[in-house]
Amino acid sequence: MKVIKILNNEILSLLEAEVLSFPKYATQILNLANQNAQGTRPAVVGQMSDLIQEFKGDKIKDWEEWYLNKHPEAISLAATKIFDMVNHFKEVMTQIDKEMIEKWVKDLVIIKTFVGLKFQEAILKYVAKQFSFSYRLAEPQEESQGIDGFINVIPVSIKPISYEIKKSLSEKILVSIIFYKKLKDGIKISYNENVFL
DSSP, rough: OOOOOOOOHHHHHHHOOOOOOTTHHHHHHHHHHHHHHHHHHHHHHHHHHHHHHOHHHHHHHHHEEEEEHHOOOHHHHHHHHHHOOOHHHHHHHTTTOOOHHHHHHHHHIIIIIHHHHHHHHHHHHHHHHHHHHOHHHHHHHHHTTTEEEETTTTTEEEEEEEHHHHHTTOOOSSSEEEEEEETTEEEEEOOOOOOOO
């Protein structure tokens, strides 16, 4: 079996697409700005995977004409959204100094790492508080049994909500499970409160 690598520039050439060049770092900044501005979301530029299937031609110039006929304002609207976000970036760039960067690194390395890896204790503590119970984290030998901690004397396991969805898991947890979902602004938890009554 022969394995061949076709480079991006060659793909562009084979499809007769224009090779555009950008200054170093520009595409990274534009990608980030686009993520924040959501400039190329389907609501703005259309559902591209559907549109390319709908298009019956095979030349890039025909695609451009067909697409712009169907979505005449899309490129301009997307560019405006991204341009506005780049301007927001420019404004904040003047505020970023070494002190702010150190604060950001500390937040990432110290605070977010600790909270991200220790949130199970926060969940145990929160649920225990709802019933005026004590709590403790599991010992290593208890962890090997699928126990993450105890609320009062009740063993519990703390699992992501996706665990509940996965039916093919061979792991059998014989204790009550507290499910969680990480949100942008916190953690959503769910559990059977009858276990603690």
